[in-house]
Amino acid sequence: MAPRIGVVLFPGTNCEYDAIQAVERLGATADLVWHGATTADGFDALILPGGFAHGDYLRPGAIARFSPVMDVVASFAAAGGPVIGICNGFQVLTEAGLLPGALQKNRGLRFVCTTTVLRVEEDDTALTAGVTVGTELAIPINHFEGNYTCDTETLAELRDEGRIVLRYVDNPNGSIDDIAGVCSAGRNVVGLMPHPERASDPLLGSEDGAVLLRALLRTADVATPAA
Amino acid sequence: MPDSRHYSVQVEVLLRDGIADPQGATIERALPALGLDGVTRVRAGKSFRFDLDATSESDALARATVVADRLLANPVIEESQVTVLPAGTSA
Numbered sequence: 001m002a003p004r005i006g007v008v009l010f011p012g013t014n015c016e017y018d019a020i021q022a023v024e025r026l027g028a029t030a031d032l033v034w035h036g037a038t039t040a041d042g043f044d045a046l047i048l049p050g051g052f053a054h055g056d057y058l059r060p061g062a063i064a065r066f067s068p069v070m071d072v073v074a075s076f077a078a079a080g081g082p083v084i085g086i087c088n089g090f091q092v093l094t095e096a097g098l099l100p101g102a103l104q105k106n107r108g109l110r111f112v113c114t115t116t117v118l119r120v121e122e123d124d125t126a127l128t129a130g131v132t133v134g135t136e137l138a139i140p141i142n143h144f145e146g147n148y149t150c151d152t153e154t155l156a157e158l159r160d161e162g163r164i165v166l167r168y169v170d171n172p173n174g175s176i177d178d179i180a181g182v183c184s185a186g187r188n189v190v191g192l193m194p195h196p197e198r199a200s201d202p203l204l205g206s207e208d209g210a211v212l213l214r215a216l217l218r219t220a221d222v223a224t225p226a227a
Numbered sequence: 228m229p230d231s232r233h234y235s236v237q238v239e240v241l242l243r244d245g246i247a248d249p250q251g252a253t254i255e256r257a258l259p260a261l262g263l264d265g266v267t268r269v270r271a272g273k274s275f276r277f278d279l280d281a282t283s284e285s286d287a288l289a290r291a292t293v294v295a296d297r298l299l300a301n302p303v304i305e306e307s308q309v310t311v312l313p314a315g316t317s318a
Contacts, residue, residue, distance in 0.1 A: 059301055095301065102303035104242075109249035149246065149304060174247070 003220035006033040006043035008073065008089070010053035010064050015086065015197065019049040022197035026210060028217050035067040045082040045126070045220035046073060048089025050142070050195060060088055060103065060145050061095035070096050082126035082219045083189045087143055090181070090191030099182055099191045100158065101150030106143070107174025113142045115206065116194060117169040118180050125165050125183045126219045127190040127212050137208035139194040141172060146193040148175040148182070158182055166192055188219075231280040234287035235312040240300045241272035275299055276312075287311045 005023045007016050009032045020030040033040060035053075040046060053064035064070070070092075077083045077098055085093040093099045106112055120128050120135040150158070155176060158164050166181035173193075181192030196209030242248045250271035258266045277294075281287035288311050295307040 058299070062298065062301070094303075102301050104246060104304050105249055107247065107249070109253055147247075151303070 003028045003044040003217050004042060005030040005217075005220065006040050006046045007031070008033045008035065008046060008048045008069055010035040010051070010067060010069075010092075012053050012055050013049055013051035013088070015050035015088075015195065018195075018197045019047050019086070022200040022209070022213055023047075023217065025200065026213055026217055028220070033069060033072075035064070035069045037069045037072060040069075040072045040076050040081075043076075043081075045084070045216060046076055047216075048073070048083070048085040048092050049197070050087035050089060053088055053092055056088070059091075059095065061091035061093075064092045065096040074098060077184065077186075077189045080186060080188050082216060084127055084216060085189075085191035086195055086197065087141075087146070087193055090193055091145065093189065093191045098189050099184060100154045101148055101179075101182065103143075103145045103193070104147045104149050105145050106147045106172075110173075111144045112146070112172050113140070114172065115140045115199075116172050116180070118166045118194060119169055120165075121167055122162050122165050122183070122187075125187045125190050127181070127183075127192070127196075127216050128165055129215045129219045131211055131215050135211070136169060137199075137211055138206045139196055139199045139209050139212075140206075141194045142198075143173070143193055146175070147173045148179040148193070150176065161185065163187070165190055166194070231282050233278045234281050234284065234291075235276065235278050236287060236291040237310045237312055238275040238277075238291065238295045238299050239272060239308045239310075240275070240295070240305050241270050241308075242304055243306050246304045272305075273299075284311050 167178040171178045183190045196212040199206035199209030251269040255269035291309045300307040
């Protein structure tokens, strides 16, 4: 059966239908999960899409972390369910403590909206399962706070454990170690600043994002967490 | 809360040392245009004020520190300074 993807909708999220359309085009079914939801029963994977959850007030993701759905996301992740945070969703996952580090303002205080080339660094995470390491993908970014940072111990841990999932080939925002995406210790929670859903159709100029989303759907098919 | 009273609190949040502060740097670079030379180490941050109920000044400080550490600042990139303001200060 086609995997069923839950796309979490906070007030201020604005990429939810892009995400739904992208995964449905690849054969999944997808539904919105409201931020007040207290269950994610029946979903094989969750996506936290981009936007400005709760207006990005205080810091991106800082208020979204307190939405009831985040308890659901945390238990889903703890049960091994694939959880992907894209852009603002990545910021929410770091604020919620489901991923390490933080996204600070871009180098040079610049909002960046451009296509970047990413290098796949790991082939066994929820978003890159089966994708050859070294594959380069052209995927757009669109953010002000995408400059990944963490303390030196965390960075060493991420390197040692192979948890840097994607790197920028040409660092656009000042991220430490060119990091574009990281994963949890269990490798089922992945956050990335680039938008794979915006590179998932020839009409959009690149289908490279579909490589990652297909990997997610493969993972979702296998890893069905306990309801 | 028995025997509690209002305390006014100020929380200042700044980026940690070593975390780039492009906003502060940009402000610093703008100052010479005003003829103001010699201004250095400009740091941009946020300031929050609120009232809370507490049983003593140290209780107020402890409770406000929880607010600062768990919400107002992201400890990965920011540090916070909590001050309990003198009685009668409006938040």
